[in-house]
Amino acid sequence: xxxxxxxxxxxxxxxxxxxxxxxxxxxxxxxxxxxxxxxxxxxxxxxxxxxxxxxxxxxxxxxxxxxxxxxxxxxxxxxxxxxxxxxxxxxxxxxxxxxxxxxxxxxxxxxxxxxxxxxxxxxxxxxxxxxxxxxxxxxxxxxxxxxxxxxxxxxxxxxx
Amino acid sequence: xxxxxxxxxxxxxxxxxxxxxxxxxxxxxxxxxxxxxxxxxxxxxxxxxxxxxxxxxxxxxxxxxxxxxxxxxxxxxxxxxxxxxxxxxxxxxxxxxxxxxxxxxxxxxxxxxxxxxxxxxxxxxxxxxxxxxxxxxxxxxxxxxxxxxxxxxxxxxxxxxxxxxxxxxxxxxxxxxxxxxxxxxxxxxxxxxxxxxxxxxxxxxxxxxxxxxxxxxxxxxxxxxxxxxxxxxxxxxxxxxxxxxxxxxxxxxxxxxxxxxxxxxxxxxxxxxxxxxxxxxxxxxxxxxxxxxxxxxxxxxxxxxxxxxxxxxxxxxxxxxxxxxxxxxxxxxxxxxxxxxxxxxxxxxxxxxxxxxxxxxxxxxxxxxxxxxxxxxxxxxxxxxxxxxxxxxx
Amino acid sequence: xxxxxxxxxxxxxxxxxxxxxxxxxxxxxxxxxxxxxxxxxxxxxxxxxxxxxxxxxxxxxxxxxxxxxxxxxxxxxxxxxxxxxxxxxxxxxxxxxxxxxxxxxxxxxxxxxxxxxxxxxxxxxxxxxxxxxxxxxxxxxxxxxxxxxxxxxxxxxxxxxxxxxxxxxxxxxxxxxxxxxxxxxxxxxxxxxxxxxxxxxxxxxxxxxxxxxxxxxxxxxxxxxxxxxxxxxxxxxxxxxxxxxxxxxxxxxxxxxxxxxxxxxxxxxxxxxxxxxxxxxxxxxxxxxxxxxxxxxxxxxxxxxxxxxxxxxxxxxxxxxxxxxxxxxxxxxxxxxxxxxxxxxxxxxxxxxx
Numbered sequence: 038x039x040x041x042x043x044x045x046x047x048x049x050x051x052x053x054x055x056x057x058x059x060x061x062x063x064x065x066x067x068x069x070x071x072x073x074x075x076x077x078x079x080x081x082x083x084x085x086x087x088x089x090x091x092x093x094x095x096x097x098x099x100x101x102x103x104x105x106x107x108x109x110x111x112x113x114x115x116x117x118x119x120x121x122x123x124x125x126x127x128x129x130x131x132x133x134x135x136x137x138x139x140x141x142x143x144x145x146x147x148x149x150x151x152x153x154x155x156x157x158x159x160x161x162x163x164x165x166x167x168x169x170x171x172x173x174x175x176x177x178x179x180x181x182x183x184x185x186x187x188x189x190x191x192x193x194x195x196x197x
Numbered sequence: 198x199x200x201x202x203x204x205x206x207x208x209x210x211x212x213x214x215x216x217x218x219x220x221x222x223x224x225x226x227x228x229x230x231x232x233x234x235x236x237x238x239x240x241x242x243x244x245x246x247x248x249x250x251x252x253x254x255x256x257x258x259x260x261x262x263x264x265x266x267x268x269x270x271x272x273x274x275x276x277x278x279x280x281x282x283x284x285x286x287x288x289x290x291x292x293x294x295x296x297x298x299x300x301x302x303x304x305x306x307x308x309x310x311x312x313x314x315x316x317x318x319x320x321x322x323x324x325x326x327x328x329x330x331x332x333x334x335x336x337x338x339x340x341x342x343x344x345x346x347x348x349x350x351x352x353x354x355x356x357x358x359x360x361x362x363x364x365x366x367x368x369x370x371x372x373x374x375x376x377x378x379x380x381x382x383x384x385x386x387x388x389x390x391x392x393x394x395x396x397x398x399x400x401x402x403x404x405x406x407x408x409x410x411x412x413x414x415x416x417x418x419x420x421x422x423x424x425x426x427x428x429x430x431x432x433x434x435x436x437x438x439x440x441x442x443x444x445x446x447x448x449x450x451x452x453x454x455x456x457x458x459x460x461x462x463x464x465x466x467x468x469x470x471x472x473x474x475x476x477x478x479x480x481x482x483x484x485x486x487x488x489x490x491x492x493x494x495x496x497x498x499x500x501x502x503x504x505x506x507x508x509x510x511x512x513x514x515x516x517x518x519x520x521x522x523x524x525x526x527x528x529x530x531x532x533x534x535x536x537x538x539x540x541x542x543x544x545x546x547x548x549x550x551x552x553x554x555x556x557x558x559x560x561x562x563x564x565x566x567x568x569x570x571x572x573x574x575x576x577x578x579x580x581x582x583x584x585x586x587x588x589x590x591x
Numbered sequence: 592x593x594x595x596x597x598x599x600x601x602x603x604x605x606x607x608x609x610x611x612x613x614x615x616x617x618x619x620x621x622x623x624x625x626x627x628x629x630x631x632x633x634x635x636x637x638x639x640x641x642x643x644x645x646x647x648x649x650x651x652x653x654x655x656x657x658x659x660x661x662x663x664x665x666x667x668x669x670x671x672x673x674x675x676x677x678x679x680x681x682x683x684x685x686x687x688x689x690x691x692x693x694x695x696x697x698x699x700x701x702x703x704x705x706x707x708x709x710x711x712x713x714x715x716x717x718x719x720x721x722x723x724x725x726x727x728x729x730x731x732x733x734x735x736x737x738x739x740x741x742x743x744x745x746x747x748x749x750x751x752x753x754x755x756x757x758x759x760x761x762x763x764x765x766x767x768x769x770x771x772x773x774x775x776x777x778x779x780x781x782x783x784x785x786x787x788x789x790x791x792x793x794x795x796x797x798x799x800x801x802x803x804x805x806x807x808x809x810x811x812x813x814x815x816x817x818x819x820x821x822x823x824x825x826x827x828x829x830x831x832x833x834x835x836x837x838x839x840x841x842x843x844x845x846x847x848x849x850x851x852x853x854x855x856x857x858x859x860x861x862x863x864x865x866x867x868x869x870x871x872x873x874x875x876x877x878x879x880x881x882x883x884x885x886x887x888x889x890x891x892x893x894x895x896x897x898x899x900x901x902x903x904x905x906x907x908x909x910x911x912x913x914x915x916x917x918x919x920x921x922x923x924x925x926x927x928x929x930x931x932x933x934x935x936x937x938x939x940x941x942x943x944x945x
Binding site for chain 3: 206208209214215216227230319322323324325326329330333389390393395396398399571572573574576
Binding site: 146 | 239245248414523524534536540549553591
């Protein structure tokens with residue numbers, strides 16, 4: 038099944054949810070509303086065979102609205118196909134439903150996404166920081182977080 | 198008199214512990230020697246690679262990728278340069294020789310990584326001799342690394358569009374001799390372990406995970422194939438010319454530590470086969486793609502030719518600008534699927550780079566695999582998952 | 592004129608007796624200490640050879656001074672006692688491990704009789720510190736005492752890893768002592784004595800009393816091969832050598848019961864381990880391989896047998912992975928113990944029939 042057919046199937050089922058479909062370098066990216074993300078992911082897994090969630094991450098488009106994008110890279114082990122689903126998340130009230138009920142692998146990915154990007158996942162079973170210390174303040178991968186860390190002089194390059 | 202009560206003992210394993218393979222911390226709740234609950238804590242080696250790469254040009258990120266899975270640096274390099282090439286749209290322009298050398302190096306890296314895995318896994322279970330035998334062979338691979346890239350571990354050898362330099366003279370015969378000797382060495386390790394009753398008792402039936410659970414929890418690589426899922430990115434989504442080689446993807450179905458051990462050894466045999474085939478197909482030719490906008494000029498030209506020098510200077514100081522878009526590139530790293538998700542906004546820096554480290558996802562399965570088992574099995578399972586904390590914590 | 596040699600006694604020749612006794616003690620003790628020191632060197636060299644590496648070769652010629660350098664280093668290290676540890680027990684534990692290991696040497700005969708003339712009388716000196724008539728029981732008892740040291744070390748350290756190591760070693764040593772102890776019961780049934788010296792002398796007769804086979808000595812390894820195997824496995828477990836080194840399993844329990852120890856106390860644990868190895872080798876050589884009997888001069892035969900055993904233990908260490916706790920218990924209680932009991936029954940029936 039080609040990517041186009043898959044997009045059509047998804048559109049047929051969730052017509053109002055699909056916002057945008059982009060193809061770039063042979064990869065299809067589907068942007069959907071965050072409201073029914075769990076249903077969409079369940080549909081992708083059960084009906085379209087995308088049984089492996091390769092990766093889940095957030096992207097910070099600071100200055101745009103909505104600010105964040107949660108990206109799901111899916112893989113179908115049977116047909117060896119990839120597809121990407123994205124869901125925009127606004128800066129205020131930055132949360133989205135967890136898909137760890139669909140793929141348990143999402144558990145740690147979502148923890149990491151919350152830790153580094155500050156996107157909250159509703160109904161997540163174990164929402165703790167994962168890479169940063171438990172008492173860390175701020176979310177380092179946000180674009181407004183300085184690369185050298187908080188309260189430090191910006192890095193000027195090596196002097197030598 | 199107080200009633201007899203039993204309590205569980207919470208034991209803190211790591212971050213400083215001889216067999217947590219780095220700085221993994223496990224909080225174990227023990228009832229006697231039985232593990233009731235295992236909670237992994239990670240992040241002690243977090244260096245913010247993803248954040249740093251948003252402030253560097255595409256070329257400057259390659260050295261950072263060396264330091265992810267420091268036991269398999271070339272696989273990380275390969276995944277990253279393939280991702281950037283895909284983003285630039287120059288995947289088809291890579292010269293054949295560069296692809297062949299990349300495959301040779303990637304497979305040597307697989308051997309290197311699996312050797313360290315076998316060494317540490319056997320040492321964890323108590324077989325000390327295998328450790329030194331494996332490191333003897335690994336030493337040859339680090340020597341080869343040093344000859345091609347000048348570094349023994351952090352190679353930084355691949356470039357966007359090709360390689361930093363061609364193979365030095367005479368190295369191909371050295372690699373060939375090594376790849377030919379490897380199956381005999383693997384037999385030697387098997388002679389020490391496979392038939393050993395204690396080894397079998399320690400590994401058969403330990404750390405079982407079914408195929409459905411493995412896919413659900415996202416396990417990839419050898420650990421998934423030992424659960425009976427026939428999936429290898431090198432064969433199924435070939436990259437860097439892997440479709441040209443004749444190799445088998447070993448699959449086993451018992452889902453336990455012993456099968457993962459046997460499977461990785463079979464993979465090592467296949468890797469030496471691939472290396473030999475690639476050496477046979479290796480022909481002289483250019484090692485850098487002919488895309489002057491993005492690819493560095495050959496190093497000899499830079500010192501002899503002013504245009505090349507300017508060109509080199511421009512790419513190094515300013516970088517190149519891929520068009521805006523996003524791609525995901527997965528490669529079959531020794532530990533599983535290593536993925537790079539790159540978002541470009543059209544500038545010289547990646548807008549977002551997400552690394553999908555295989556160990557990070559595989560480690561998630563640890564609690565499921567050890568709960569209800571004995572303390573000694575935790576060690577066996579950590580070994581069999583083949584985790585590297587540099588990659589997990591990034 | 593042939594004089595019948597007289598045995599030295601404390602009541603008749605007190606000074607001579609004391610002097611000879613002190614001499615024997617010094618020889619046995621210093622000898623054991625030297626073997627302990629160089630057993631570490633030999634282990635490192637032999638395992639190094641087996642693992643395609645060098646082993647120590649920098650300190651002194653061929654690295655021969657390495658054990659002394661190690662000893663000096665450990666001696667001058669800072670001695671750390673954890674603040675939460677039980678002070679007295681923490682200090683006592685290493686001594687309680689080392690002392691029984693050395694005491695066991697006292698009943699082991701390391702050579703035949705020595706004769707010398709003093710003041711016109713021919714005296715006979717057995718090359719053994721003391722010939723207890725319950726020698727083997729004494730050794731088993733001392734081995735049992737060694738457990739206390741390990742348990743105490745595990746408890747006193749107040750560390751969870753040490754505690755786990757202590758618990759493991761208690762269970763392990765008790766279960767394997769049973770199997771090892773029962774396996775040598777068959778030897779007493781054949782030799783009809785518990786004295787180590789008596790057992791060695793019984794083994795110097797021709798095998799099974801048949802004169803035509805007199806080129807073979809009556810070593811109990813030929814009569815009791817099963818007991819020999821059980822004893823070697825059981826004693827290997829008792830002294831915590833690989834593949835039974837669970838109490839100090841480095842990759843699981845960091846260092847087991849000696850996790851919190853440092854400096855000389857730590858060295859004492861290691862000395863005890865090697866001293867135990869020597870003791871066990873010596874017992875095995877005495878009980879099964881005819882002690883000092885053999886083609887060479889008395890104590891040389893004995894040392895050759897002891898070293899062969901130690902080489903065997905080192906070889907095993909380079910070859911085998913470690914057992915798991917439940918498998919260890921299974922092997923001890925369900926395999927070795929029934930086998931040793933069966934061996935006693937079979938030996939008993941055989942003695943009755945012949």
